[in-house]
Amino acid sequence: MSLDSSEALEKRLRRIGAERYHDKHPFHALMRDGKLNKGQVQAWALNRYYYQSRIPIKDSALMSRLTDVETRRIWSQRVLDHDGSHEGQGGIRKWLHLCERLGLDRDFVVSEEGILPVTRFAVDAYVNFVRERPLLEAIASSLTEMFAPAIISERTSSMLARYDFVDEDTLSYFKDRLTQAPRDADFALDYVKRNATTPDLRESVCKALLFKTDLLWAQLDALHLAYVDPKMPPPGAFVPRDA
């Protein structure tokens, strides 16, 4: 399929999501189907905290590359969503809350000790990608938000139904994301459709999204290997007490 129009680009982006977003990963299927134990869900939450903590850093880095006030102002909403406008608010705080509700020690989570090295490599690669790659690609790498509402709905309802250690309060982070993610995705999709004006640029947008789906996938791969099968947590990594 040639990328000769913005419509063809959008179609390709949606196909990438359908084929390679991490809702297709076996670890997600296990989580959705209620087949993880509490320790495995803890490991997921702990590692994902590192990802969450770097999102506003990634978005600030992107803002620092935008010379247009309007685009910068719109993008700043993402930072605000994660950091909150006041202490005790924002997505990072809510993710910490999720971790605590799952029985993890707050200081341990914030220390970033115990996360899998691959989590760090993948997340840091994302931040560096956004710092260094052409702006169009940096923005395109956020397009996984297009596919977030589906995975959030699926994950939330099934976790509530299938894990007795999870309740609505635990998952309050995701409630906000259900409105934030589509708003952010709409803006980014419109941006890349307007700014990727040649087949080569559209190809670079697709590659940026693939880079992102790869790094989300790699994080679940690492969790799977360490905590599901064959259960080989690397030296220094979190060892769940709750099986």
Add this chain to the structure above:
Amino acid sequence: MSLDSSEALEKRLRRIGAERYHDKHPFHALMRDGKLNKGQVQAWALNRYYYQSRIPIKDSALMSRLTDVETRRIWSQRVLDHDGSHEGQGGIRKWLHLCERLGLDRDFVVSEEGILPVTRFAVDAYVNFVRERPLLEAIASSLTEMFAPAIISERTSSMLARYDFVDEDTLSYFKDRLTQAPRDADFALDYVKRNATTPDLRESVCKALLFKTDLLWAQLDALHLAYVDPKMPPPGAFVPRDA
């Protein structure tokens, strides 16, 4: 004077301001004393627009290096002050307004054409400094805000009194800065006092402030050479029509 305490550090920082802040520059003295013509004031406003436009970029870059949510949230206020929370607001918009009130064409100002190459070099050096130097130094380079209220008061009152092409509406940008600058400076000064815990680190803080006073000075030097004495605007630079 040895930098063996945070009080000694603050004292040294204030001395650097007293000796080397750009309120000591001949160009500022001419502006204050009503001795610039309209074209010279236009050249100043045009070149400073580039500086203004890069401040939120610099501050976003700094935010992208902060891993602490609280510090990042406080720092984000600076970006908001310059970009505004809605279209038509914020410091950059107000600086554009100042330029327009001085008779400059808005599109010309925004195009960034006509600025002095030294303006670009100095401002870009500032952004790069904040991106690349140790975080403590990046934050310390903002400490010129400590000295801003004095120069703003002096500049505002004398410009209103001495230039018939300047009125209060023209200078509305500075009204906001009179409260913003001390708030920002207090935070940054407290930060460096707490975090520069050795004489070497305190020395690095002083050097960062010197770097900043140097680059503010260099911008007025360039304006002076191009538009005051010996009036040698480089090829491509703005040529005032109003003498």
